[in-house]
Every structure is written in structure tokens, then in C-alpha cells.
Amino acid sequence: MKKTNIILFGVLLVSSIFISACADEKETTPTPTTPTLYEKLGGTTMVADPANSGQMIEQGRLGLRSVVDSTIFVIAGDNELQPYFQVLLAEVGSGNVTGFTALSKNLTDFFCVATGAKNFTYNGIASMVAAHDPAQNNRMGLKADNAAYNKFVADVVAGAAQNGVTDPAIISELGAVLESLRTTIVQR
Ligand code: HEM
Numbered sequence: 001m002k003k004t005n006i007i008l009f010g011v012l013l014v015s016s017i018f019i020s021a022c023a024d025e026k027e028t029t030p031t032p033t034t035p036t037l038y039e040k041l042g043g044t045t046m047v048a049d050p051a052n053s054g055q056m057i058e059q060g061r062l063g064l065r066s067v068v069d070s071t072i073f074v075i076a077g078d079n080e081l082q083p084y085f086q087v088l089l090a091e092v093g094s095g096n097v098t099g100f101t102a103l104s105k106n107l108t109d110f111f112c113v114a115t116g117a118k119n120f121t122y123n124g125i126a127s128m129v130a131a132h133d134p135a136q137n138n139r140m141g142l143k144a145d146n147a148a149y150n151k152f153v154a155d156v157v158a159g160a161a162q163n164g165v166t167d168p169a170i171i172s173e174l175g176a177v178l179e180s181l182r183t184t185i186v187q188r
Pocket residue numbers: 081084085087088099103106107110123124125126131132139140141144145148149150152177178179181182185
């Protein structure tokens with residue numbers, strides 16, 4: 001099988017697993033497959049945390065946190081997505097990083113759980129529908145459409161690339177995690 005076919009097959013397989021896992025509970029965090037993406041990113045191996053001197057961090061979490069933080073910066077420079085994140089961007093523009101810090105933690109926790117981490121929990125807005133409905137979350141500037149969703153996925157891939165995460169198999173799996181949430185997050 002050609003490499004592109006293998007990747008495509010992988011995306012379809014993982015997508016179908018996630019879609020069937022989410023069919024009954026569309027708003028819950030996706031159920032990871034085995035071996036998990038978290039393990040492939042380094043899993044529970046403890047490494048020095050470059051952002052907090054003297055502290056250790058799971059390698060899988062460090063990878064995901066790095067991708068999340070880079071992605072937030074990619075989004076901040078993305079004309080198409082800026083309107084959605086106007087509350088966050090206005091805060092950061094005035095020197096207030098409280099919302100950024102909370103979003104970084106919540107998104108990192110979310111992706112840790114979604115990719116199979118065992119030692120973290122996601123404590124943000126439980127429902128991804130509610131988190132992305134401006135009527136229920138005033139930090140969401142407007143309802144997302146498919147074009148915005150596609151741009152978001154592209155920005156995550158760009159954020160991953162900034163951290164050296166370019167392995168097509170890993171990107172496919174990450175893409176499948178994102179894709180499994182499209183119907184809950186796209187609301188117009
Ligand atoms: C699979 C894709 C996505 C995932 C997993 C995701 C996940 C999340 C999570 C976990 C939060 C934090 C909720 C909380 O505060 O407790 C959040 C917030 C948010 N998301 Fe998403 N999201 C996705 C796609 C999108 C898209 C496509 C948009 C817009 C086009 C978007 C816009 C936002 C905004 C504006 C916030 C609030 C940010 C803030 O705190 O200021 N998200 N998202």
C-alpha cells in the first residue's frame with residue numbers, strides 16, 4: 001500500500017473509532033485508542049519542564065502543552081479566527097494573561113484526556129457545545145462554521161509543526177481527535 005493510502009486508511013480507521021465512540025455521548029471527551037497518542041508523544045516519562053525551572057512534567061503533556069500554546073499564538077495572528085477569540089485577544093493586548101493561562105491549561109488538559117493520559121482531568125466547561133455557543137460562553141465571539149473549523153485544524157497543525165511534531169501518522173491521529181468534535185463545535 002502506498003504511504004498516502006496508509007495514512008488515509010489510518011485517518012478513516014481512527015475517525016470511525018472516534019465517531020462510534022462518540023455516537024451516544026457526543027459532548028464527552030473522545031475515547032482514546034491503544035496504544036494511545038499520548039504514549040506516542042512520550043507518555044508518562046518524566047522530563048524537565050522548560051517553562052518551570054526545577055519541575056518535572058510528563059513528556060506527553062509537555063508535547064501537547066507546547067502545541068496548544070503555539071496554536072494559540074498562530075490563532076492570534078489568524079485574521080479569520082481572530083473574531084472568535086476577541087475577548088481573549090483584548091485581554092492579552094492589555095497585558096492580562098489570566099484568560100490565556102486558563103485556556104492553555106484547559107486545552108492542554110482536554111487534549112491530554114482525549115489522547116489517553118491517565119494522570120490529568122479536564123475541569124473546564126464540560127460540554128463542548130456549551131463552550132462554543134456564544135449564548136452560553138461569552139468568551140466565544142460568534143458561532144463557528146465549517147470554514148472556521150477547518151482553519152482551526154490547520155492552525156493546530158501549524159502549532160504542532162512549530163514544535164517539530166510533523167510525523168504524518170501522529171498528525172493523522174491528532175486530526176482524527178479534532179475531527180470527531182466537528183459536529184458539536186460547528187453551530188452555524
Ligand atoms: C476540536 C476542536 C476544538 C477543541 C477540542 C476545542 C476545545 C476548547 C476548549 C477545551 C475550550 C476551553 C473551554 C473552557 O473555557 O473551559 C475552548 C474554548 C474556546 N474555543 Fe474551542 N475547541 C475547538 C475548536 C474551536 C473552534 C473551531 C473555534 C472557533 C472557530 C473555537 C473557539 C473557542 C473560543 C473562542 C474559546 C474561548 C477561549 C477563551 O477562553 O477566551 N474552538 N475550546
